[in-house]
Amino acid sequence: MTTPLRLGIAGLGTVGVGVVKIVRQKANLLAERTGRPVVITAVSARSRDKDRGVNLSDYAWEDDPVALAKRDDVDVFVELMGGHDGPAKDATEAALAAGKDVVTANKAMLAHFGQELAIAAEDAGRVIRFEAAVAGGIPVIKALTEGLAGNQVSRVMGVMNGTCNYILTRMQDSGLPYEDVFQEASDLGYLEADPNLDVGGIDAGHKLALLSSIAFGTQVNFDGVELEGIQRISIEDIHQAAELGYKIKLLGVAQMTGRGLEQRMSPCLVPEDSPLGQLKGGTNMVVIEGDAVEQIVLRGPGAGEGPTASAVMGDVCDIARGFRLATFGAPAQGLQKAKVAQSNSPAPYYLHLTLEDKPGALAKIATVLGDNGVSIDRMRQTRHNNTNAPVLIVTHKTTRAALDLAVTAMKDTGVMVNDPVALRIETV
Amino acid sequence: MTTPLRLGIAGLGTVGVGVVKIVRQKANLLAERTGRPVVITAVSARSRDKDRGVNLSDYAWEDDPVALAKRDDVDVFVELMGGHDGPAKDATEAALAAGKDVVTANKAMLAHFGQELAIAAEDAGRVIRFEAAVAGGIPVIKALTEGLAGNQVSRVMGVMNGTCNYILTRMQDSGLPYEDVFQEASDLGYLEADPNLDVGGIDAGHKLALLSSIAFGTQVNFDGVELEGIQRISIEDIHQAAELGYKIKLLGVAQMTGRGLEQRMSPCLVPEDSPLGQLKGGTNMVVIEGDAVEQIVLRGPGAGEGPTASAVMGDVCDIARGFRLATFGAPAQGLQKAKVAQSNSPAPYYLHLTLEDKPGALAKIATVLGDNGVSIDRMRQTRHNNTNAPVLIVTHKTTRAALDLAVTAMKDTGVMVNDPVALRIETV
Known part of the structure; x- marks a missing residue:
């Protein structure tokens, strides 16, 4: 030939x-x-x-x-x-x-x-x-559709936007606030023309939707991805998470549940000693869990001339070799629409609240959480020098739905200074 | 079809x-x-x-x-x-x-x-x-031959024997000596019938030879793999390496040099905060470096029913799909024998010596190193309660050849109690 x-x-x-x-x-x-x-x-x-x-x-x-x-x-x-x-x-x-x-x-x-x-x-x-x-130079599409073709995939996770990971890593290393590091990233040319594609999680959400389709044999459905960006992550959250033994990552998770397909791209806490927790700078990582293979972790550069061209050439070489694979790994006519499930798999959550510094404020919050079935694993009020009291809570496993009810009820207590930051602690 | x-x-x-x-x-x-x-x-x-x-x-x-x-x-x-x-x-x-x-x-x-x-x-x-x-459930052959087909690979590294990594990790975590942990592994059924296949590095050496062939387009040459097992790694070496910020791993490295193909499977020090350094227990990891993709790291279970069957089924599915690839990624008739190069790429080395506790012993060793062009980055004599003095040395970058000459000369100084342990500190 x-x-x-x-x-x-x-x-x-x-x-x-x-x-x-x-x-x-x-x-x-x-x-x-x-x-x-x-x-x-x-x-x-x-x-x-x-x-x-x-x-x-x-x-x-x-x-x-x-x-x-x-x-x-x-x-x-x-x-x-x-x-x-x-x-x-x-x-x-x-x-x-x-x-x-x-x-x-x-x-x-x-x-x-x-x-x-x-x-x-x-x-x-x-x-x-x-x-x-997806994920620059990492041959993850190939791994999922071909190498792991004997698996029923249960979950796919990934850090797939290098710019967001750069910003979060740099905040942690430098102690600088989000706005400053965002500006640095912008000056370095790391951001898309519309920065919301990066920091809003849209670009990474696109990638997650593609991985999802391949992993679960369903029609790609970007609209089914719950998106949350990193714009509200403060340097304080990063420091507090670190003290608890976690790193904050913009993490995409797709998992098939009894209720349907959950897809979310959101800032999460992951253990600092996990492969995802150790990921720094612009590097990408994808974690694939299948019933036979257990867990595979793939790590590599998420962007750039060489890595992205490497991925393009992998595809070109496959075609040159006569390998012909359906776009999403199985015939498109046979792909079903996945039932979209609200992202509600139980997990512990990190809550960062700012309360008015007056007697009984903390008790009110604790009561609201209890009333909504959210139990507290750890809570602490950190040092403060003004009239507002920062409070950190790590919950036991709960659903997002229960947490959202609790957060709504908190707002009626009259002790909240602003909206709480609620971040999922992903089991990785 | x-x-x-x-x-x-x-x-x-x-x-x-x-x-x-x-x-x-x-x-x-x-x-x-x-x-x-x-x-x-x-x-x-x-x-x-x-x-x-x-x-x-x-x-x-x-x-x-x-x-x-x-x-x-x-x-x-x-x-x-x-x-x-x-x-x-x-x-x-x-x-x-x-x-x-x-x-x-x-x-x-x-x-x-x-x-x-x-x-x-x-x-x-x-x-x-x-x-x-190779590397159990990790689709690394596919990544190398297909996903990275547009790359000139420069180096492939890997921890590819789960049993050795289990033993080294367990020694570190438990503080138990090699012999005890070896016995534990044996009792748990982790060892091959001939344990030397595992702890002597032979099994991992087989895998390295296969990766090498694919990475560099040469005939597989297991005889060209320099093998060194983990049998001489002491708990003291593990502790000392940890204090210096390193972990000891049975690491395979294949790299193409101007002198030919270097293949070695040996215990090495790797930085504790690198992906290789963080690898625990029976998990495998392969690091691939190519001119376009830079560096890809693949991590997953190295053995077991599910992961290995997953890899077999990946191959079966490829054949079912009609993907037909030459065994080593390119036609076998065209594969050349690689020129075998003695493993001599410069690196820093860790030296663990036991000297007779008498005046001038350390000076003699330092002189011998200097005479052979091996310069010392760090040296320390650790605490001891008997007549022998344990000495640790981290050298600046040197070649294995220079180091071996120095080690031979050390033996003539009359102050060495036994053969030194010399471990490469691999740049990862």
Whole structure:
């Protein structure tokens, strides 16, 4: 089999350039490993004249990614433009309709339109591969769909937004407040154009929805992800959690329960000596739990030219080798919509309250918790120098529903200075 | 494609039974994921009458694994007998010759005969898959050969013998000496019939040789692995390493250098706050470093019914899906013998010496080190109550060759009570 596999690359940002470099520099290695040459025939990007540090003169240029997607000399359309709809989606659809396989790093597009694109791929007898869309260089899609194919997966968890993990780690290390570290991250260029995609948990939520679909064999459902960002995490919460033996992480958890599929992306406390607790900076981690394999932990860089291009090339090599896998690991026509379950699996919770410093305030809160069936594991009022008293409570296992009722009732006690911070303590 | 994939399983120990359970219990899931039924048609083991807790009555029985391997109603020969030659190898060869694919968990057989078996598979147009042979449930072979196919790998490291890691962790936690913990492990049934396979590093060395071949595209060469077991690690070494901020692990390292391929399996010091340093008990970990992906860390159970059966089933599902990959990731005929390099990459070393407690002893040792170009980073003589003085030295980066010369010269000083313990401090 010496027919070359011909790539058309749309999008020549960091990742696109990384892919071009690998294809150019490792032609022999790729041919040896896949049994056929892997070549680029055409590229497309917004600006033709920009110097990207790689030689593009061998490749045909298309201003329009849709035109690129349809070219006769392209076998695989590599979509690295981004954007959940618009040109990326148009070009992906055009590529499939024209009988091309698609490799993409576009988590937003697949989180929103994964099911319809998977159907389109299936109808066209083509594949969509998206290892680069989740957890950067970590081959987690492959691990879940292939390596662990003999497992019934029970839970998938992950820290999958490097920027949020950078911010939380940096707050802990520096003692600086959220706002300062957010600004640092912004100055360093770590944030998306719309920072809410990062700190609001949306980007990580996209990734969780994709992992969920694969893990549980259900239609991707981003709307079913309960999202909570890290914007309300204070340096005090980080310090208090540390004193209790925990780290705060923006953690995605998808688990199948008797009530349906729970998907949540939210700041959680995890034990500081667990693999998730030890994760620092921009590194990503995914934890997979299956009935046979027990628990697998995968750790690696979540972004960047090399790691993301590595993931794209893994997909490209699979296609070159003739490995053809349904987009979400099983035929799209057969995927069911998961019943969405409110995230209510019991867990201990961390509560950070600010009370007016007057007699009986703490008693009122304790009573409200008890009345709502939330029992207290540990409670402490920390030192303070003003009229407000910070109170920390770790509950025994409870449901989010019971906790929310208790929190609502707390607001009627007249002793709360502001809304409490309530963070799940995830068992990992 | 609804033709069933028919398995013949040779070996019904823990792993074999685990595979039978998955195939029986997850028929629908496997069919959905792979697009075809996966069934067992025949089995073979030493004793037919043993109660294994699974119903085998649906399957043909063969006393002879070679006969099983040749059966017309078997598509994939699943070799779970073990033993580096003998029946396992005979049956594997018979299966390939009869046009069957092979899935095996047999690291010893592949470490010794991997190249010739890969050639036999290639000649027969068949595949050998062996995810279960390395690091139990962790899909590391898949990650290396497929997910990271776009990378030039520079180094692969791993803790791949759960028993050794259990022993070292237990020594640290309990403060018990090696001999006691070895006996505990033996009583718990953690050790191979020949314990030297575990504590001598041979089993882990087999796994390293397989990873090496895949990572660097060379012929598997177990004889090129420098082996050193954990038998000489004392509780004092573990405590001293801990005080210096390190853990002692039986660590395999394969790296390509300008001088050739270094492969070593030996007790090393790793920083206690690194993922490797934090690994406890029977868990395995593999660290892969590639030019594009930077560093990926994979962690999971290294043995046991479920995890190992999970790895076997990952391979079976790949075959059911029609994924056909060369045994070591690239055509066997094209694999070169790696130039074997003595393990000499510079590193700091930990030295534990026992000196006669007399004036000038320490000075003699320091002089010998200096004369051989080994410079001292830290040195201390620990408290002692007898006539021998324990001395700990951490060197600056040096080569093993220089260190060995220094150690040889030390023995001529007349102040050494016994052979020093010299452990590499691996940069991870």
